[in-house]
Amino acid sequence: MYILRQIFNIWLLFISIDNINAELRSLPKRVTAEYGSDLSLSCTFQNRDSDETIIQWLYQNVTDNIHQKNRNHWRPLFLNTQSLTPKETRYSMQQKIQHINQTFITYSTILTLSKISDTDEGLYMCKLLSSKTMEMTYQVRVIQSLDITPKQLLIPANEIGQYSIRLNCILKDNHMNRRHHEIYWWHNNKRLGSQTNRYARIIKNFTQHSFISTLFYTGEPINVIGKYICETEPLRRYISVELKTTNSSG
Numbered sequence: 364m365y366i367l368r369q370i371f372n373i374w375l376l377f378i379s380i381d382n383i384n385a386e387l388r389s390l391p392k393r394v395t396a397e398y399g400s401d402l403s404l405s406c407t408f409q410n411r412d413s414d415e416t417i418i419q420w421l422y423q424n425v426t427d428n429i430h431q432k433n434r435n436h437w438r439p440l441f442l443n444t445q446s447l448t449p450k451e452t453r454y455s456m457q458q459k460i461q462h463i464n465q466t467f468i469t470y471s472t473i474l475t476l477s478k479i480s481d482t483d484e485g486l487y488m489c490k491l492l493s494s495k496t497m498e499m500t501y502q503v504r505v506i507q508s509l510d511i512t513p514k515q516l517l518i519p520a521n522e523i524g525q526y527s528i529r530l531n532c533i534l535k536d537n538h539m540n541r542r543h544h545e546i547y548w549w550h551n552n553k554r555l556g557s558q559t560n561r562y563a564r565i566i567k568n569f570t571q572h573s574f575i576s577t578l579f580y581t582g583e584p585i586n587v588i589g590k591y592i593c594e595t596e597p598l599r600r601y602i603s604v605e606l607k608t609t610n611s612s613g
Contacts, residue, residue: 392500393502393596394501394503394504394596395504395598396479396483396504396505396598397479397506397507397508397598398479398480398505398508399480400479401476401477402475402476402479402483402503403473403475403476404473404474404476404501404503405471405474406473406489407471407472408469408491408497409467409468410468410493411466411467411468411493415493416493417442417443417492417493418458418470418489418492419439419441419488419490419492420439420440420456420488420489421438421439421440421490422438422440422485422486422487423437423438423485423486440474440487441456444456444458453477453478454475454476455474456473456474457472457473458471458472458473459471459472470491474487474489479505483503484504484505485502485503487500487501487503488500488501506535506544506598507537507572508533508535509532509533509600510533510535510600511532511533511593511600511601511602513602515603516602516605517604517605517606518584518605518606519606520606520607520608525582525583526581526582526584527580527581528579528587529578530548530593531575531576531577531578532546532593532600533573533575534574534576534595535572536572536574537572539570539572539574540571544595546594546595547594548563548576548578548591548594549591549593549594550563550592551590552590555580562586562587563578563579563580564578564579564581565577565579566579578593588605589603590602590603590604591603
């Protein structure tokens with residue numbers, strides 16, 4: 364009986380794969396990963412309690428042109444917690460089931476890819492099959508690196524009047540010529556922008572393989588110090604700008 368159940372589940376999986384391209388879905392959530400790092404993609408579904416519930420993870424080997432006419436087929440990765448690509452040891456799965464009440468259950472699933480490379484770019488879909496179908500899709504892009512310079516910045520404690528700092532956020536991508544990136548700046552948990560903050564000025568520069576966002580921030584030293592973040596979701600880099608004390612070096 365168990366074997367027949369497994370055969371039925373596999374059959375249902377491939378039937379659903381054939382129908383995916385015909386379904387209407389919202390746009391994928393774009394996720395940027397750094398080469399060589401680990402990436403976790405999560406999905407949470409709430410559904411009625413049922414022994415027939417199946418959660419799938421699937422992969423489509425495309426990059427940014429998700430509307431191309433000749434799409435590749437979706438490749439199954441996991442059926443619940445069962446790996447369908449046993450030779451691919453870099454994939455792992457975590458699944459948690461939590462009872463909300465006697466009727467509803469929350470299904471949480473996390474797909475982790477270790478040591479990301481360019482070949483991992485594409486679409487990843489988690490799909491819940493039960494009395495109704497629910498799904499979520501991620502578009503994964505791999506960059507070479509994200510860095511912030513300088514690594515440390517100290518303002519002289521006796522500085523008087525306006526003080527300016529310059530920070531660079533450098534994104535390196537071998538495919539810069541065919542896709543667009545955004546970098547956002549934060550200061551003490553507040554989003555910065557040339558239009559919304561009179562202390563901030565942001566300049567963008569592009570080269571063949573890099574995108575450099577430069578932040579100029581000017582003000583009284585007490586307003587300049589703090590924690591700065593440059594972000595290209597979900598990657599973040601940090602630097603703390605501090606007042607130089609008599610015990611500080613550099």
